[in-house]
Amino acid sequence: MKVRDFYPLITTPHLADVRDFYVAQFGFQVVFEASWFVYLIGPGEDGTRGATLAFMHPDHPTRPPGPESFNGLGMILTIEVGDAASAFDRLKDGDAPIVHPLTDEKWGQRRFMTRDPAGILVDVVEQIEPAAGFWDQYMAED
Structure with a gap:
């Protein structure tokens, strides 16, 4: 298929x-x-x-x-962008509700969240370098 x-x-x-x-x-x-x-x-x-x-x-x-x-519960739409900071500024200036601030996450994402008029959380992410050693704790051992 x-x-x-x-x-x-x-x-x-x-x-x-x-x-x-x-x-x-x-x-x-x-x-x-x-x-x-x-x-x-x-x-x-x-x-x-x-x-x-x-x-x-x-x-x-x-x-x-x-x-x-x-009903707005249990779903997040993720939109990956090349520059989360400029997307954040554009949405904030466009009066989109910001429900999670622009944040650099240890796992390797710069992100923020908004909510669309249907109630869906929209997670806007940019892939960045993770904190040194962050993923080591989650890797399977052979």
């Missing part, structure tokens, strides 16, 4: 708000939009297609299984 795409489909009544959030804050583009569905593609590198994300209104006309709205 060849997988052509893989994306979360999040049910929320806030379609316009989440669309505008990902377009304004992360440069996603709207590829398809209907009154009950929004499909977004993020910017890729070197002209390639980036990450994809979709949102569905709970009043979807075909009533698929599980149309209940997302």
